[in-house]
Amino acid sequence: MTERVLEVEHLVTEFRLRSGPVRAVDDVSFHVDAGECVGLVGESGCGKSTTGLSIMRLLPQVGHIVGGRIVLGGRDLVGLSEEEMRRVRGREVAMVFQDPMTSLNPTMTIGRQVAEPLRIHERMPKEQARERALELLRLVGIPNPAERLDDYPHQLSGGLRQRVVIATALAAQPKLLIADEPTTALDVTIQAQILDLLDELRESLGMALVLITHDMGVIAGRTDRVMVMYAGKIVEGAPTVELFRHMRHPYAEALLESIPQLDQDADAPLYSIPGHPPDLSEPQVGCRFAPRCRYATQECSTTEPPVVEEEGNRFVACYHPVGESQGSRRHMVDQEQTLRWHAAATARRAALEGAPLLVEVEHLVKEFPIRRGILQRAKDSVKAVSDVSFAIRQGETFGLAGESGCGKSTIGRLVVALDRPTSGRIRLGGQELLRLGSAELRRRRRDVQLMFQDPYASLDPRMRVGSILREPLLVQGIGDRRAQWQAVARLLGEVGLSRKATGLYPHEFSGGQRQRIGLARALTLEPRLVVADEQALQERHGLTYLVISHDLAVLRYLSDTIGVMYLGKLVEVGPAGRVYDAPAHPYTRGLIGSIPIPDPSRERSKRGGGIRGELPSPVHPPSGCRFRTRCPLAEPICAEQEPPMQVFGPGHAAACHFPLQTPTTDAPAPPGVVLGQPREPEPV
Amino acid sequence: MTTTGEPRQGDPTEAAGPATRAMVEGDSQSEPSGAPGGNGTAIGGELLRDEHLATRDAEVVEPTSWLRLAATTFAENRLALVGLGVIVFMVLFSFVGPLIYHTNQVATNLIDENLSPSAAHLLGTSPEGRDELGRLMVGGQSTIEVGLGVGLLSTLFGLVYGALAGYVGGVVDAVLMRIVDAMLSIPYLFFVVLLAALIRPNLLVVILVLSAVSWLSTARLVRGETLSLRERDYVVAAKGFGSRAREIVRRHVTPNLLGVVVVNGTLTVANAILAFASITYLGLGPPPPATSWGNMLSTGINNLFDGYWWQLWPAAFLIVVTVLAINVIGDGLADVVEVRLQKR
Structure with a gap:
């Protein structure tokens, strides 16, 4: 007892x-x-x-x-x-x-x-x-x-x-x-x-x-x-x-369906629960979930379902509890839509083959000096990005993953030319934006847009949404007043917001709606590349994306290619499916293993396998391989020599002395990744 | 400044959230809290359903003008409306009043000195035998001119100066702010005494001197705010789509400064009226027969023990009421600027 x-x-x-x-x-x-x-x-x-x-x-x-x-x-x-x-x-x-x-x-x-x-x-x-x-x-x-x-x-x-x-x-x-x-x-x-x-x-x-x-x-x-x-x-x-064996309440089921998972079909659409939770300042009639429920009947909206005790020490408050057969995942999204998504994904992947490179990042280094004393002399520096190279093809979604502090957001800002790299090159369509004159750079900024981590903070609280969306057009001098407002209306429609939104302030929207406003603004100028910092997108609008996230399940779902960063270094890069199913770097494996899986038996069996310890200081990163202080496979050589990038399959490379699989030499390397000994970054 | 951030978990406003969210149709976002993965994942499904919107929606969606919105919000604050009414009354009283109520405010008339209120002199007379009511009108002119003049001048200058220092930063900021520090270390009465000794102070000089003192705190306040505004994501976003520095200052920095600047400005007006009163109380203001409410107050205090209450209380009352009115107008303007607190 x-x-x-x-x-x-x-x-x-x-x-x-x-x-x-x-x-x-x-x-x-x-x-x-x-x-x-x-x-x-x-x-x-x-x-x-x-x-x-x-x-x-x-x-x-x-x-x-x-x-x-x-x-x-x-x-x-x-x-x-x-x-x-x-x-x-x-x-x-x-x-x-x-x-x-x-x-x-x-x-x-x-x-x-x-x-x-x-x-x-x-x-x-x-x-x-x-x-x-x-x-x-x-x-x-x-x-x-x-x-x-x-x-x-x-x-x-x-x-x-x-x-x-x-x-x-x-x-x-x-x-x-x-x-x-x-x-x-x-x-x-x-x-x-x-x-x-x-x-x-x-x-x-x-x-x-x-x-x-x-x-x-x-x-x-x-x-x-x-x-x-x-x-x-x-x-x-x-x-x-x-509960996880079979959910009885339609809400519990919908909640599970609406989150992206590592093991699911990345080409199928995610389920989203329609509507909003009810306004609790009003008296509630019937089942509270009824307006958003797929199984709701007349009865549900008039009388509140009683709590029913069930076998197995469980209870549910629903007139039409979900059946016992679990069926396949994704069964909540209609089949036709899934097929359409699959077709679109296949077509996209085919188009990506042989697509030209839009973004080329070469030996990128960014260090932030730490200034101290009256003279503000640089005493030391935070090594935010240390010699990173990769490339993004036209139309590709490139996911950049890693713990906070690994330098992924810094790369985002560098790619949209909001910061100047300490050394290295970033080319957009073959051209270095930061080499352009200021007037030309100002004009070309429309080609690269950043969606911020916190959409609320990126919207001026004193501007109404209409003005927010119109501003980029105004700044770039595109169209007359009427054309600009028409573009605003079209954008709102594209992201699924009502035209009434133009007259409202950002604080009058929910978090998800603000995110869509942020997306609409990023799309206003029809950029060639969108950098999305900790933002989940579902519709690609045919654009090229650099998606930055700490959430690997989300990245798996969104990206064609994934790059994994650790403490300023790109440690692994490759096609999304490969990186997840067969990671070559121990850090990638640890990172994937740390994601909680909504499945009790699998989640419980993996206890204790995660990455230990904390991220070392980026001011004095460990010598050799930066991950060695937390790596289960580390040997003395890891402290002495920085591991070079090696190829593990088509477009798949990782930098590790003791990779989890044998490198191949005949497969093509991922675009943009410089193989062999890492070059010493030269100061500019 | 009030910043209302995202409601936290367990925040009571969160439970009330859907009411506001429901204002926008076409939304069907399920939003597992704080889950970066969950947020926004509904975009795709949404798009499919709302495709027709995009095509139908060719008509112009320009929202109502900002000015009209501002006027409505200001009018919602009853106290601010009363304050505005008071100021309008004071202006009419001071500038139009003398055209209706004729008095001689120049000549000294010793026969009529210190008369108590009567039918001939509604608020009695001054020690020089001038009609007090008429004197309040004339004194109001200079008081209002100084108050508004100093308020506007020092706010505008302080705003530009502080925004420049804060936005440009670096060496410019360091030099500009050291100048402010240096000027702040000189007591303002020293300026006034010095000037009174050098030249015969007229109203313009008083306004300039008081402005020269009051803009300093405004500049400091604005510079501090600008420093933080400069780093906001929406400013970075504006840079990101190619805005020039002046466009950013005009569209994003200045409007977001208005909250503090407007409130600070009304305080400056109130302070200037009080400072003008103390300057004239010390006899350093424009010489007689020019007068102000502060000047009348000082005369009234000198004669308080003779029982000439009418020389003191009306002037004191007008100063207090005007300053209060300006403060509540400031509150009303702050409501207009602080859009996040507006209920719609």
Whole structure:
């Protein structure tokens, strides 16, 4: 008989806004046993975070628990006074938030922050608390914890910071830990490490864990049971293995279908859930998912489906639960469309064969000087990009992958000529843009457009969308007033936005819509190359793309060719399918292995195989092969000699002394990649 | 400056999000939170359905003019409308008033000195026997001229100076800002005393001197804002499609500065009126018979213990009401500029 740690019964939480109450959590019930991990999954705004904050009683000012019980360790938290609650937080339940930078105090050393709960809850003397803090930092896997105690948060990397946050949460040994998107702000390699840590701690401390995430892969690999939330309700709950064996609620099914996966058919269209989640400030009638559901009938929109217990310790709230036969993936997208996409993909690939090179990057180097002192003399430099060469064919989508800090975004900015390289060449259609005179460069900028990582930040908040889209035409002097507005209307149609959008400001749109505005603006000038920084595209508009992303599943889905970067170096490049199915570089293999797969059995079997450690400093990169400090195959030679690029198949090359497959010599090398000994970058 | 970023997880506004999103039709974006993979993946499916839009949509979609939008937003702020009304009244009172209510504000008339309010002199008379109501009108002229003059002059100059330093940066920035630092270290009363000793200060000199002092803080504020605006993605984006530096400053930097500049400008106006009052209180302003509300205030304070309240309170009241009115107008203008807080 396992001990029940948390029991949430019919929880209702409302935000009382000026415009009226918004019922963010509506009649939510679930429980968590000791040592168990329960996942809460759903789209943003579904109420999963609000549920976590309700348990902590840390809701914002306008948030109120208006009904239900939250029983933690036999006590109902809902009725407790703030003073009583203060004693519960940290000691019985603790929370880890998404962004480790903002959840740590930048003015306190990490030692003091970890010790703080001990000083508060156990009135531990200073010295003893410091000792305990040291133990905790060791427990969460911080290397050399004794040296780190007096560091400040900004001196740590994102991954280490999140470990510190976890140590702080664990300090007073809570029975329950709530982790709200604990790894969303981190790289996949670090994500795997943090999730491993949470798993280990749960086992060794017997702690219960509530894991809140949007990522089905994380859910599959880490949780024992899952609650799928939609619009404030739990629509389906099941043991994780059961849930992924067959989903019962159409929303859960749609959620899984709408994310790109490594093993899926990269030429088929992705399913997208039509419509929006309902407006929770209005009273809800019937099933909340009904307007977006493919199986909805009259009954669904008039009466709310009751929660039905099913065999296998699971329940679902739906009149027409999805059948037991899993069928093939992609069955939600209609067959005809899939066929059309396949045909288009085949035609594209044929056209790519023998297509001319549009972008040629040769021995590209970019170093950012670190200036110190009164004279601002350069003391050192950040080696952001170190001797990178590749080429993009006309009409090709080239995906550039790697952890944050690997230099991929710097390459993006260099390619669109927003930054000057330290040395090396970038040619567009055979011509170096930065060699052009300023007037000619200004005119030619229309050929290369950048889509920014954060579409909201790239749109002037004080300009309405109409003016934003018209501006490039105005600047380049294309067309008269009428023609420009017609072009704006056409672009909006192309990206699927209404003409009404012209009169609205960027803040009046959702994240996805802003992204489409960003896309529309990038397309305004009919560029030859679009560089998309952390942007997912689905429609290629017949253009050439350089897509930069840390998400390999997305890149696999989008790209024809993939380049993998590590700490300023291109370590592997090749056709997307080949790089994924048969990577030659250990880093590529590790990176692919770190992506959480939404399949419990496969996700669980790969435990512990990921890349260890953190990205070294780009100011003093390791000698020889830069990956050697984290490589499982590293030998002394890796520290002495930089590995040259070798060919592993048609268009597939990698730079490693101990590649995962034997190099071939007779296959053609990928375009643009310079083989043999890397050239010493010459200063300009 | 208020920056409303993306709502965070658990942010109450997020739950209310769909209401705003629903404003735009043709949207059917499923959006797994924070998932770079999920975002925007719906573009393709969407396109297929909305193809007809592109062809049908040949007509011009120019949105309503910015000015009309601004006027509507300003009018939504009732307090700002009242403030505008007050300022209009003050201008009419000072400039049109004397045409209707004739008084002699030049000659000294010792027979009528310090009379309390009566039918002949609605607000009594001054120690020189001049009608106080008429004097408030004349004093209002110089006060308003100085307030608005200094406000406009120092804001414009500070805006250009600060934006130049911030946008160009480097050596230009360093030199320009050291000049500001140097000037800030000199107390403004020193300027005034010096000038009063050298020349006979007239209204123009007062405006110039006060402007020479007030633009400094504006320039600093603008330069700081510009430094951060210069690095924004939308400025980089504008460079990316070939905008010239002046186009960027005009279209992206200046409009985004307006929020702080406008609020700062109204404070400058209010401060200038008060500074003018203190200058004339010290007797360093234009010599009699020229007057201002500040000047009248100082006379009133001198005679307070004789019980001549009408020489003090009306002038004090007008100064306070005018300054308040300008501040609420500033709030209204800030609403116009801060588009993200507008409800539509």
